[in-house]
Amino acid sequence: MRLVPATLLLAFAAACTENASGAKPGWTTCADPANDDGHCDLQRKDVHQRTVVPSQAIGGSASAVHDVVDESRFAATASDVAAVTDVLDEAGYEDHVVRLARDSDPTAIGSLIYAVKVGDVCVLGDVTPADRSHEWFAGVLPDGSCLVP
Structure with a gap:
């Protein structure tokens, strides 16, 4: 039996869901409101510009990204941007962006x-300057990418 990390379960709880009309995604709830460091509002700001991710699209291959990138090993530094890029390259992920966040990002x-990008799912994660980490899934942006380079 394989245990799923609590952060993955929380990410599933916060994922956007497709409504019956097929309209743009809606926000369910903050994954962990008791421990929210402002991240929920940043995700809410971002979700309206992305496609809907049906829950069945989030499978093992998308979840595996979070197993490959162990955020506890990294900090919000330029050298760790290079290290995470290397980890993703070595794992065979070709469609990825790793960088320090700007004001337009959901962190x-x-x-x-x-x-x-894994299929039609964007697998995102971060490590904040305060050493808090988050993992979540989202739809793609209008241009088909997951994050502006």
Whole structure:
């Protein structure tokens, strides 16, 4: 039996769901409101510009990205941007962006943020300057990417 990390379960709880009309995604709830460091609002700001991710699209291959990138090993530094890029390259993920976050990103400015496209799912994660980490799934942006380079 394989145990699923609590952060993955929380990410599933916060994922956007497709409504019956097929309209743009809606926000369900903050994954962990008791421990929210402002990240939920940043995700809410971002979700309206992305496609809907039906829950059945989030499978093992998407979840595996979070197993490959162990955020506890990294910090919000330029050298760790290079290290996470190397980890994703070595794991065979070709469609990814890793960088320090800007004000338009769904995380705190200066965070290490990564986005990996797996099928029609964007697998995102970050490590904030305060050493908090988050993992979540989202739809693609209008141009088909997961994060602006």
